[in-house]
Amino acid sequence: MEKKPGWKDIPIGGLIPRAGNSHEYKTGGWRTWRPVHYPENCINCLVCFYSCPDSSILFEDGKIVGIDYDHCKGCGICARECLINKREMKKPEGERKLAIEMVLEEN
C-alpha cells in the first residue's frame, strides 16, 4: 500500500502546486477491455486521437504510433469512432480488417 503524506507535508488549502501532474496518476489499471492498434489497417485520420477522453492515443510525425496503456481506461470510444472500423464492421466476422480492436485484458 502507498503511504500518503501527513498534514505537515502537503501544501495548504488543497493547492496542487504543479501543472499537469495528473500524468502521474496511472489510470491504466482501471481497464478490463484493451484497445489494440493495427498500423497496417490505419489511415491515420486521427478520429480516435480527437475522441479519446484520456489523451491516450499516441501520435508522432503524422502517424498514430500506439496507445498509452498507463492512462487508457479501456472505454472503447476509439474503436467505436474509428472510420476504418465503421466500414469493416459491415463485413462478415473473420473478414474484418480493424484499425483498433477491443480485446479482453488477460487476467
Add this chain to the structure above:
Amino acid sequence: MADRKIRQVKLSLTGNEAGAFALKQANPDVAAVFPITPQTELMHAFSAYVADGAVNTEMVYVESEHSAMSATVGAAAAGARAFTATSANGLALMWEIVYIAASLRLPIVMPVINRALSGPINIHCDHSDTMGARDAGWIQIFCENSQEVYDSLLCAFRIGENKKVLLPVMVTLDGFIISHTTEVVETIERDEDARAFIGPYEPWISLLDVDNPVTMGPLDLQDYYFEHKRQQVEAMTNAPAVIDEVFAAYGELTGRRYERVEKYRTDDAEVVLMSLGSTAGTAKEAVDVLRDEGLAVGHLKVRTFRPFPFDLVREALSGAKVVGVLDRSISFGAQYGPLCTEVMAAVHGKDVEIRNFIYGLGGRDIFVEQIAETGRSLYDLMRGKKDLPPQSYIGLRE
C-alpha cells in the same frame, strides 16, 4: 507622543466611516460590494474614496453577497489584497463561500456590521450573524467602538496575511450602535504611514503567475480533506502569537495597545462580567457603579472570539468566584449562548460559578443600570442569598 515617528489626528467618525477610512488607508487592490443595512454606509464611504481617486482599488459591483464573497475569493486567489463587507442576511447568503475563503487560505478582510438575522425581519444589532460563522475558519475580532474598528482593520491585514496564519479576518462592529454613531477616532495622519504598517502585499499564491501554474480548490476526498482541516487548526493555533505581535507593533506605532482580552478592574474582582462589542463599554460604566457601592466587580472583554483566547480568559478569571457572561445571541437548543459556552470550556475544572445572560436581541437596548443589577444579583448568588438559573434574560418582557 514625541518618541513616535508618526503623527496622528483625531476625527469624528461613525463606525462605518472609521472602517471605510481604515480601508482607504490600506488601499486594497480589489473590493466587492453589495449593499445591506447597516453595512451600506461603509461601502458608500469607500466608493467615494474610489471615485475621488484616493485609492487604486478595483471596485466590483455585484448582484448578491454570494457573488461579493465569490469575487473577493477570486481576486484573492489571483494574488490581490481583497475585501468586502456585509451584515446579517448578507453574511448568510455568502455562507458557502465564507467557508471556501478560509479553506483556500485566502487572507481576505471583511468588516461585518452585526445585525440580527431574520425573521421576523430586523435590521438592528445582535451577534447572531457572526456567531453563526464562528466555525467557518475565520479570525473574528469584535470591536467596542469606532476607534477599535479603525485600529482592528489596519491590524487585520497584517494578521491574516502572516505566513504562519493565512486566514481571512472578520472585524465586527455593532450595527447602528457603532456603525451609525459619531465618535472620536484617533487616526494615523498620513496614509503612507498606515500603509507602511500594513506593508506591501506578498501573496502566498497567485493564479495569475503563469510561470508557476497551480490548481486551487480541486476535489479533496477522504484521503486528504482531513489533513487540510488539520492545517486550518494549526493556522488558528499560530494566530494568537501573531495577533499579539501585530497588536504590539501597532501599539508601538500609535500608542493604542490591544490584547486579545481586555481586563477592567478584574484583578481583585470576586464577580466578573463578560461581554463582546459595544456592550463592553456600557458594562465598564456598570462596573464603576458597583465599585462605588463597594462590590468587587470587574469586566472582561473578549476581543478575538476566534481564535478564542482560552488561556487569557482562564487566567483573567482565576480569582473570580462568580462569572456572568452576557451573550447577544442565542444558540437554540444549547445550554448556553456562544460566548458562555466558550467561557465554560476555558474554565473547565475550576471552582467558579458561571451564569449566562441573553440580552439585546434585535437591537434591544442595554442600559448601565440593567448590567449593574445583573452584577448585584451575581453578588447575591455568591453570598448564598439568591439562586440564579444557568441561563436567563436581561430586558425581556415575561
Add this chain to the structure above:
Amino acid sequence: MKKMTEIIWHGRGGQGAKTAATMLAAMAIHEGKYSQGSPEYGPERQGAPMKGYTRISSDPVRIHSSIREGDVAVVLDATLLKTVDVLGQLKPDGVLIVNTTKSPDELRAELGAPPSVKVYTVDATGISIAELKRNLPNTPLLGALVKVTGILSLDTVVEDARVKFGKKFSSDVVEGNIRAIERAYREVK
C-alpha cells in the same frame, strides 16, 4: 467626578434631528472633548417622531446605550409636545429648549413643567425661513443650545458649520445657516 452632558433631540423624520445630534458631536470633538452622536433608528419615515442623542464629556464616552433621561432636551417641532413625553425623558433639573414662538413662561404653564426644569424658547422655524427660505430648525437650535448650556463656544459651531455646509452648498446657503445660528444664539429666551 466625570462630567458628561446628555442631550436628546426630539424631531420628526426629515427635520434634521439626526444631523444636529451628529454635528454637535463632531463640533465637540473638534473642541477637544469626547463625544458621541447617534440617531435612534426606527423605520425612517418623514414626519414620524424620532430622536437623536448627543453625549459630550471631558472623558472618553464608553456607554453605548440610548439616553433615557437627558440633561438637555431640544425640541425641533413644538407639535411633538402633544404626543411625546419630552419631560419624562428629562432630568428633574434639566434644560428644555423648544422651537416655538411662545415665551418660556407660556410654554412652562402649558406643559406644567416643574420649577426645577429650565425652559428656553426660540423661534428657530421663523429664523430659518427668514434666513434660508426653508424650515430647517436644526442649525439655529445648535446656536440656541450652545448659548443656553455654554457647552461649546459659538465660534466652534460657526466655524464647523461653515466647513460642513461649505462642502455641499453654495455660499448663500452657508452664510444663511451661519446667520441663523447666530440669530438663534442671540434670540433664545
